[in-house]
Amino acid sequence: MLENAVIMVIIIMVINIVYVSLSTLRVILTLKGRRYVAATIGTFEIVIYTLGLGLVLDNLNEIQNLIAYGLGYGLGVVIGSMIEEKLALGYITVNVVSSNPDITFTKQLREKGYGGVTSWYAYGMDGDRLSMQILSPEKI
Template sequence: MGFTFIGIIIGINILYVSFFTLRMLMVIKGYRLLASLLAMVEVFVYLKGLELVLDNLDNPINLAAYCIGWGMGVFVGSKIEEYLALGYVTVQVVVDSLEMELPGKLREHGFGVTSWVAEGRDGPRLMMQVLTKRSNEQKLWKLVTSMAPKAFIVSFEPKNLKGGFWVKRLR
């Protein structure tokens, strides 16, 4: 059995927990059908891995391999989801100058921007709200910070979208 068997246990758990992590994130983001299909594969991999460990409980190294694979699976699953960048993000930008051409520049780069003047602690601020695909979030952050290095930026994931030009483009 040896190292090959331990490698198989670790590999199966990396695969299983990666599927588990992706499935949970897909459920949270509303991809229910895809999550259901992934769950079928996930449970098959889980049962095969569990069978291997339960049939060989006499060796504590097998149990340790199972635990190591579990931890590595969480990491791998989260990296895969980060790479896929499923869903959308809302980025709120606050700049301390009302003279900024930032909304127009962001629109030139294809971002939808809603902007307004807000009152901050030290006076008027330009507020912007931008909805974009998560895969474009880093591009947006870099663009904003290159043009307004002191901008205050917050991003969050919207759960539901209704109305606006973005929703029309999504369909």
């Protein structure tokens, strides 16, 4: 009896970890405009979700299953964000302050593919500066 309870808890946790990790990836891919990949992941995601929730709802008298479901969800959030970091599907913003206030530097950055370059002149302790905010893919 105890073996079955432990196996059920493990199954529920693994199902929810996979479900929430897929959910995280699906949202990120949707925001990146990869709708077909996101839809494919969403198909698997909902099947897994239904299986996990069904196991918990069929055994509501077993509190450990509900706890496993919650823990699996939380772990899925952590693991999903770790997967996203490894895949580097997002963008980062880099702030740069140059002691050379030559505005042509921003043009050179744009020519190298950094389209999201915003620049402005600034004044620092030792004189004029060029301040830039550069939007870049996480994976370069």
